[in-house]
Amino acid sequence: MSRPTGTSMQARSPGRATIPRATYRLQLHGGFTLRDATALVPYLADLGISHVYCSPYFRARPGSTHGYDVVDHNSLNPEIGTFEDLDQFVAALRSRNMGHIVDFVPNHVGVMGADNAWWMDVLENGETSQYAQFFDIDWQSQDATLVGKILVPVLGDYYGNVLERGELVLRFEASTGSFAIFYHEHRLPVDPRDYPVLLRTAASLLAPGAIAAIELEEFSSLSAAFARLPDRRNAAPGAIAERQRDKEALKRRLAAMCVRQAAIAEAIVAATRAFAGCAERPSAQGALHGLLESQAYRL
Structure with a gap:
């Protein structure tokens, strides 16, 4: 409301x-x-x-x-x-x-979970998020692994153990055309600029003739458009505005495409399983780790 x-x-x-x-x-x-x-x-x-x-x-x-x-x-x-x-x-x-x-609580908000849109935006876009200024985050940490990143201390065990047990789950949210990694109730958005690696995997899983050639071409062009988004570390005002505008437009296009073509939605969901890391699937575990390493947050 x-x-x-x-x-x-x-x-x-x-x-x-x-x-x-x-x-x-x-x-x-x-x-x-x-x-x-x-x-x-x-x-x-x-x-x-x-x-x-x-x-x-x-x-x-x-x-x-x-x-x-x-x-x-x-x-x-x-x-x-x-x-x-x-x-x-x-x-x-x-x-x-x-x-x-x-009491309108100007000094703090509820974070983590999946229901604070401002916090979700910061996790997705890092220090160039339109809401980053509302949070007290040290983006220039003395720890080199945290420069430009947010430390998100939500894991119940060492990161490697959590990853190996498959507790970090990559999901595709078809209704919004978005990808996110979930740890129990916590939603961790994926940088839209990283969507192409997931969409290319999905394209490779499509059966020959599953969709019309023109739809496949549009799917490929959409993946390329995500790759052309300005990097989240680009603090130029024009780049920030372009990224904010275009990433949401591209997500809407992806969501609409999934409505039109169930085969694409199914292929994308199947692609997320290639990132279902566990001890028995070291390659998938490595792929998910690589995806996590490129995000604006560190677990």
Whole structure:
């Protein structure tokens, strides 16, 4: 649920800012929603409360009981309520000349998992991500292996052991035309500039005549277009804008192609299996390691 902007949000303000005389904090979560908060307003007014201070009600991790693991500051947490519920809450406060304070958590967000779009963008694009400036990341580490990379300490064992057990899984997300490596619930996006190695593998797995020649030509040209994307380390403003624009357009083309041609989607999924590393498949293990080494993050 995206947040309205401009005058529509100003209309939700309880009115002219005043210095709080007495505040009462409400902890919102799935078991105590904005509607529950609205029902309490008359009681709080009778207590002499001038301002109701709410815990964050922006979109957080599913099931969050505190709301401080925000994953999208531009949306309300659907477990807590809707904008209509918020309107009613603010209207109830306004009717009693009460103010509203909300903790919007400007200093940190919920990362890892797979639900913070800004964090996903940083993992995919590194220091040239359009959201990199919002995160406190040392891109020029004294450790040479971490220069231009983010250390992502999520593994439950040594990297080699995790890789050998096949716990790092490469997947193709056909609906968005994207590749990502998963470690349990954690999604690690693949740099779109690395897609060609996967798409070429997929092309080699297509049976002769499985798709029309013109579709095969388009598939090959799409792979070449991903390879021409500006490198994520190219910090020139024009290159950053070009990469951001073109990578998303190419993903949409790939997703559309998979809808038109099931054989291509099946071949791409089969190609990801060539990167299913485990002790019994050292070549695949090496291929997945090589792919991981070229990303903007290090496990």
